[in-house]
């Protein structure tokens with residue numbers, strides 16, 4: 001129970017990697033706000049399972065994000081951990097990518113993450129933790145991945161700059177970059193499902209728990225001395 005008395009917000013905590021992170025933080029004793037935008041039943045059942053709170057908020061809307069943080073503070077008395085996990089993906093050749101695709105992906109992945117970071121920078125208690133979820137694909141690039149990888153690359157620089165801004169409050173800021181992980185997001189792209197196991201030297205696709213363990217570790221006192229880093233959590237699929 002290394003996170004007893006800590007309060008965490010996990011954006012996109014209703015499904016996939018975010019849900020695994022929410023469960024893992026709760027197992028360490030944190031009180032967890034499970035954010036979602038559409039999957040109300042999944043979010044409510046996740047929160048019920050470990051005594052957390054499900055809060056609907058579209059992270060691409062700054063008013064929703066402010067309300068999310070206000071609710072967490074009101075219900076639990078403060079916030080210690082933000083896991084900026086909510087994400088969406090569109091994979092198509094850049095020449096076929098529409099303005100709407102760009103707005104959708106950057107709206108959630110980049111602007112949404114930024115709105116959450118701004119609230120976290122204003123509100124997190126001293127000694128807090130921020131983890132931004134990027135992707136290992138920013139290392140090697142991938143055909144059709146321009147807007148997705150571009151939207152996620154920004155998070156790595158948000159991490160480095162904010163780590164320098166918040167260090168005097170002993171708040172750490174890190175990026176975790178998963179490789180292919182078995183979730184609804186990956187299953188949208190059958191061609192990626194096919195190649196996923198061969199991308200890792202360990203010869204298998206990542207599981208939600210593989211990534212959740214890394215994020216949880218970063219939130220514990222064991223990772224006090226880790227800040228401004230980009231941790232590759234893809235079974236060696238990306239080595240940087």
Ligand SMILES: NC(=O)c1ccc[n+]([C@@H]2O[C@H](COP(=O)([O-])OP(=O)(O)OC[C@H]3O[C@@H](n4cnc5c(N)ncnc54)[C@H](OP(=O)(O)O)[C@@H]3O)[C@@H](O)[C@H]2O)c1
Pocket residue numbers: 011012013014015016017018035036037038039040057058059060084085086087088089108112133134135136177178179180181182183184185186
């Ligand atoms: N899976 C992979 O192979 C992989 C690899 C590298 C990085 N990642 C990154 O890891 C993170 C989690 O991915 P995943 O595979 O677990 O995705 P997923 O299974 O598709 O789940 C996405 C989560 O994000 C939430 N979400 C989407 N749009 C949102 C919005 N506007 N506001 C609030 N929440 C929103 C969803 O909520 P609802 O349930 O309400 O829709 C859901 O909880 C993402 O940032 C993704 O880019 C994934």
